[in-house]
Amino acid sequence: MPELLLELFSEEIPARMQARAAEDLARLVGAALAPLAPQDVQTFHGPRRLALVAQVAPGTPETRSTERGPRAGAPEQALAGFLKKHGATRDSLREEGGYLVLDRVVPAVDAATIIARELPSLLRRFPWPRSMRWGGTSTFAWVRPLRRILCVLDGAVVPFDLREGEDDGHGLASGNETEGHRFMAPGAFAVAGFADYRAELAARHVILDAAEREALIRKDAARLAAAEGLSVVEDPGLIAEIAGLTEWPVGLMGRIDAAFMDLPPEVLRTSMRVNQRYLSLRNPDGSAAARFIVFANVVPADGGAAIVAGNERVLRARLSDARFFWDQDRRQPLEAYLPKLAEVTFHAKLGSQRDRVDRLMRLAGEIAPLAGADRALAERAALLCKADLVTGMVGEFPELQGVMGRYYALAQGEDGAVANAIRDHYAPRGAEDDVPAEKVAVALALADRIDTLTGFFAAGEKPTGSGDPFALRRAALGIIRIVRDNDLRLDLARFVDAEVLDFIFERLRVQLRAEGKRHDIVAAVLARGADGDLLRVLARAEAIEALLRTEDGANLRTAYARAANILRIEEKKDGRAYDAPPDPRHYREVQEQALAAALDTAEPAIDTHLASEDFVAAMTDLAALRAPLDAFFDHVTVNAPEPELRENRLFLLSRVRRAMDRIADFSKLEG
Known part of the structure; x- marks a missing residue:
């Protein structure tokens, strides 16, 4: 497949915008060039460039289709609508089977034509958080002035002019040239493909891959720190920012004046990080070291002495301001x-x-x-x-x-x-x-x-x-x-209303899902009634989950679903609720009696164990219903022809449902 290489070369892009811009570029190119089925898409970002390389299809093949229009002799308005929809003329129609038919031929289009057609509009709608216009009256906007567009397909330039048709004389045409490091290798050079592009940039002091720059920054900082017996304070966000500010990062170590070392270490680190983008260092005992690491974007001719001296001078001024705030703030109590x-x-x-x-x-x-x-x-x-x-x-x-x-x-x-x-x-x-x-x-x-x-x-x-x-x-x-x-036992319902409590527990379900746990069980527990004790809800849910992992639990859940479905159907059909206690005089089958006896034992035991928050024991009580409930369904016809037997058996199933609902609403469980 042909290789597409695209680079957008501009003035310095804010570091915080680069990674997102690279993601947007991949997304937009993937959508715009979908007919070419881009594969192996890679993006790169740095201070002055966004780049993308991908494999694309050579083009799109010719396609033929037939569109059936209105009936022959249809009103002119219907015919006009059909022609407008398909961009056709009356002469292109033929009659077939009493209908007007349009034979459409979409010619094959090569990849270069599609790319040249799609990229200008893509770049015009690029979603920078902030953008600017430059060069006279142009309507084109970019995050910073866009200087070059490199666009080559298998070594050949894909020609287009980004501002074609504008009358300000500032057109920006695609080509095969880019530039190296602004200071160490200025000037343009041509490339034929991605391998050539990457190698030539490296030869001109530009490390294309941001991840590679970050790795170099970490390695260089660790080397400099180790030479002084120090360690670097971990700061991935700052390292990513430095990688977005430098194309060829070179680490240099500077000193902090001893007069400022009594400031809180957080003040030192924050001042250096926010104002200067310096990495902070620690002594072996964990205390703040009187050193910092700054990264230059050039290889200094003097070994970095002038750069370090300048940064030390700026830092003294910054820390003098911090010293003033520190002393001033403590003159009065909080x-x-x-x-x-x-x-x-x-x-x-x-x-x-x-x-x-x-x-x-x-x-x-x-x-x-x-x-x-x-x-x-x-x-x-x-x-x-x-x-x-x-x-x-x-x-x-x-x-x-x-x-x-x-x-x-x-x-x-x-x-x-x-x-x-x-x-x-x-x-x-x-x-x-x-x-x-x-x-x-x-x-x-x-x-x-x-x-x-x-x-x-x-x-x-x-x-x-x-x-x-x-x-x-x-x-x-x-x-x-x-x-x-x-492990805090706290009833949140004492401090928040039901809406806020629901919101908190919804976030709990999201958190459990992220942890790979059964979030639906929490919903089942909460459905039985509001409970603001988060730990109690989780303990109950964990006990239910443990029960469901057993054979008894899985079968009991199936039986519950069967009982609940029968009740739902019959209650809807009869227009009434079967929630009264069953009458033992109407038990005909031994399995009815056994299920009722099991409920007589389980219900008070479940209530006792729930009251003492022994949820594992409550699950054991519940599991004891599995065998008599299975036997009931195997041997007892719920919808008996005798009305009093049918009613009583529905009352018994309702009692089963209520017993299980004491613990959770099992109908809320997924799967």
Whole structure:
């Protein structure tokens, strides 16, 4: 199959947009060139280029088809509609069997023609988050000025002009040329195919593959750190960003002035990461090292001395600002910042951040004893937990909210549990983060998320299928993880309404599905009635799942489905519910008596074990119904001709259904 190579060469593309743009390019090209059945599609992205290589069909074959139109002699309006639909003329029609017929021939089209036809419109609608126009009055927009389009098919240029027909004199035609490194290998060169393209770029100091650049950055950083007896602080996001800023990354090590090393390590790392894109280093004991690694995009002639000196100078200025905030913020206690929170709107319908603090104090105080935390400490942590939002340091580095609050709380002599809760109540921020473990932090973290969910639901700001601007799904998952990881017995129904509780348990089902577990059993448990104790719901679900894995459980579930179906059909047919107790006087068969006796034993035992939350024992009680229920269906005709027998047997099946529904609604189980 012919090889298609496409490169879009531009001014510097923001690093955060590159990977998504490469995905969009693959998706759009795949759709636009679908007639050519692209295969082995690979994309590449970097500071100045998006590239794609794929194998495509040589073209599309000639096709013939026959379209039957209106009847001969049909009204002119019907004929005109048919001709317009197919882009045909009256002369191209023939009559056959009383109908007008159009013979259509779609000629074969070679791949180059299709590519040249489809790519201009594809590039015009490319979904950059932000784009710009340049070059006079052109209507074409790209993320940054687009300088070249390389488009070759098996070594031959696929010719098209992106802005053909525009009168600004700034047409951009496809060709077979690209450029190497901006500084170390400037100028254009021609390529014939992908292997040639990749090799020539490497020879001109451009590493095409972002993953290869990332690997080089990790390796170079580890080498430099090891030479000083240090280790690199893991930061995959920053490494990916550096790979998006450099075509030929070269690591260099710089020093941090000793005068700044008493700043919190998080301040050092955040300042270097956010402002300068430096990698941070650690000493063997885990403390922050007075070193950093910066990546240049050139091989410096002086070994990097000038680049390092310049970056050290800039870092001193940045850390001097951080030093000012650090010293200034600690001149007053955290309580002194509370009035400023009243000036910060949390949400138009939910008041200020100060209003939120009042709600958190009340909630954290109620949750604290349930989490085994000291109520006074939980309320104190809630009072101070948002104060650092209006400090200078967090204003400069929002990423440090909570972190700085902890440092400031410790500086003013707060209890360590209070200080840690101020930091940890934001956790978990993501799926990979640890959850809070200290009891005061657990109480405050739950209060924070419960307030978020109840507040935004009450304000009508619920998540939709297309968006969740207030991260309410993440808040619900945070509650689930905190409760599960800490084995916390907590009735959420005490703090949220039914709608919010349903939302939380829906996220639980999503989480269980992601873990490969039986999420449908949770739905079956909840269908029997609201239960806000997440651990109790999970324990009941696990016991049911264990039962269903046994032969007794599988057969019992089948029997339940049979009983439920019979009742559903007969109740619908008769227009009544068969929910009265059965009359023992109407038991004719020994199997009826045996099933009733088994229920007499199982029902109180199930209730006792459910009350003590011994769900495994309750499942054993339930499994005891399997044999008598099987025997009942094997030997007893439910729809007996005698009305009183039929009614009584339906009452007995209803009793079976109620007994099983004590544990879960088995009709909700999938499969």
